[in-house]
Amino acid sequence: MAWRMPAETAPHERTWMAFPREGITLGESAAEREEGYAAWTAVAHAVAEFEPVAMVVDPSERERAARMLGTGIQQVEAPVDEFWMRDHGPTFVVDDERPGVLGAVDWVFNGWGAPEWSEWRKSAEHARLIAELVGAELVSSLLVNEGGGIHVDGEGTVLVTETVQLDPRRNPYADRARVEAELARTIGATTAIWLPRGLTRDYDEFGTNGHVDIVATISSPGRLLLHAQPDPGHPDHEVMRGIRAEIETQTDASGRRLEIVDLPAPSTLRDDEGFVDWSYVNHLVVNGGVIACGFGDERADAAAREILEAAYPGRRAVTVDARPLFARGGGIHCITQQQPAVAR
Template identity: 80%
Template sequence: MSWRMPSETAPHARTWMAFPVEGPTLGDTDAEREEGYAAWTEVAAAIARFEPVTMVVDPSELARARRMLPGDVTVLEAPVDEFWMRDHGPTFMIDDERPGVLGAVDWIFNGWGAHDWARWERSAEHARIVAAEVGAELISSTLVAEGGGFHVDGEGTVLLTDTVQLDPRRNPYADRARVEAELARTLGTTTAIWLPRGLTRDYDDFGTNGHVDIVATFPSPGRVLLHTQRDAAHPDHAVSAALRELLATQTDAAGRRLEVVELPAPATLRDDEGFVDWSYVNHLVVGGGVIACGFGEDRADAEARAILADAYPGREIVTVDARPIFARGGGIHCITQQQPALPREVTS
C-alpha cells in the first residue's frame, strides 16, 4: 500500500458534514439551538456552491435537516451525537499505486480526550459508516486522533502539536517516534513538524488541547499560514510569536525552508467566557473557492480575505459568520471533511 493524504487544495469529490443534534454542544435554549442549526446549514450552503456536500443526519433531526438544508445537499441517515466531522469522521486517502482506490482512516475517537461532557459513542462509528457508503478501503488505526489535530501538504509533510498527539488522555503510551510511524503508515507522511502547543482558549475544559487546524496550515507546499495575535493584551500574542520563530527554522519533506505568512486575528479579544480563539486559519478549501471564517469585523474580515486570496490564487473567498461555531468549540474547518477526487473523478 502507498496511502497518501492529498493536500486540501487537491480536487475534491465532495465535503462531508454532520448535522447538529440536541445536547450540550448545541445549546441549552431554543435560541441557542436554532443558532447552531443555522450556522451548520449556512456552511453547507456555501460549500454546495462549489462541490457536492453530504450531511450525516441523526434520525431525530431528519425533518429539520430536510427543511433547512439546500436541496442539493445529500442526506445520509445515521446516529449522531457529536457533530464535528473533521474529528470523528474518516480521514480520506488515495493510493498512488492504485489510482482508482480510495482509503479512509478510522482513528480511535474518544471525545478529545474523554471529557466528561463529550458524547462520542455514536459519531465514533462515522468513519466506518462513511467508508462503506463511498466504497473506501478502511484503514484501521490504534492511534487516538482527530482530523483537526494535523495538517498535511500532500507531499510528505505534516504539522501537529505535542499537546494533542501526546495527550495522556488520548495516547498515554505514545511518543513522537510512535506517532510519526503511525502517521507515515496512514497518511503517507515522512516529515513531522511538531508545534509545542495550540491557542490558549483551546486548553479550556471545552477545548481540544491544541488542535493545529486553528493555528497553522499549508496553503501550498513550502508555505505556512500562521494565526497571529497582534495585541499583546491577549495571551496568544506570545504563543503566536513563539510559533512563528519555530516555524521559520523548519524544513519540509522536500527540504524547503518554510515561508511563514501571518494571518492576523480579529480585533476582538474576549467574549463572555474569556479570551477568544477566533482564527482565520480555520478555513476550508473547496473546488474553486475557500470558505473563510468571518467574525463580524469588516476590516479584519476583509484583511483575511485578501491574505487568503493571495495564498489561494484563482479561488473565490466566501466568508461565513463563524462566531456561532466558535462559541460551540470550533470553526468551519472543524465541522467539515473533504473527500479527495480520484483521478477518474477529476474533470478540470
C-alpha cells in the same frame, strides 16, 4: 499499499458534514439551538455553491435537516452525538500505486481525550459508515487522533501538536517516534513538524488541547499560513511568538524552510467566556473557492479574504459568520471533511 493524504487544495469529490442534534454542544436554550442549526446550515450552503455536500443526519433531526438544508444537499441518516466531522469522521487518503483507489483512515476518536461532558460513541462510527458508502478501503488505526489535529502539504509534510497526539488522555504510551511511524503508515507523512502547543482558549474545558487547524496550515508546498495575534493584551500574542520561533527552525519533507504568511486575528479579544481563539486559519479550501471564517469585523474579514485569495490563486473566498461555531468549540474547518476526487 502506499497511502497518502492529498493536500486540501487537490480536487474534491464532495465535502462531508454532520447535522447538529440536541445536546450540550448545541446549546441549552431554544435560541442557542436555533443559532447552532443555522450556523451549520450556512456553512453547508456556502460549500454547496462550489462542490457537493453530504450531511450525516441523526434520525431525530430528519425533518429539521430536510427543511433547512433543502434538496441540494445529500442527507445520510445515521446516529449522531457529536457533529464535528473533521474530528470524528474519516481522513481520506489515496494510493499512488493504485490509481483510482480511495482510502479512509479510521482514527480512534474518544471525544478529544474522553472528557466527562463529551458524547462521542455514536459519531465515532461515522468513519466506517462513510468509508462503506463511498467505496473506500478502510485504513484502521489505533492512534487516538482527530482530523483537526493534522494538516498536510500532500507531499509528505504533516503539522502536529505535542499537546494533542502526545496527550496522555489520548495516547498515554505514545512518543514522537510512535506517532510519526503511524502517520507515515496511514497518511504517508515522512516529516512531522511539531508545534509545542495551540491557542489559549483551546485548553479550556471544552477545548481540543491544541488543534493545529486554528493555528497553522500549509497553503501550498513550502508556504505556511500562520495565525497572528497582534495585540499584546491577548495571551496568544506570546503563544504565537513561540510557535513561530519553533516553526522557523524546522524544515518540510523536501528540506525547505517554510515561508510564513501571517493571518492576523480580528480585533475582538474577549467574549463572555474569556479570551477568544477566533482564527482565519480555520478555513476550508473547496473546488474553486475558500470558505472563510467571519467574525463581524468587516475590515479584518476583508483582509483575511485578500490573504486567502492570494494564498490560493484562482479561488474565490467567501465569508461565513463563524462566531456561533467558535462559541461551541470550533470553526468551519472543524465541521467539514473533504473527500478527494479519484479516477473511477
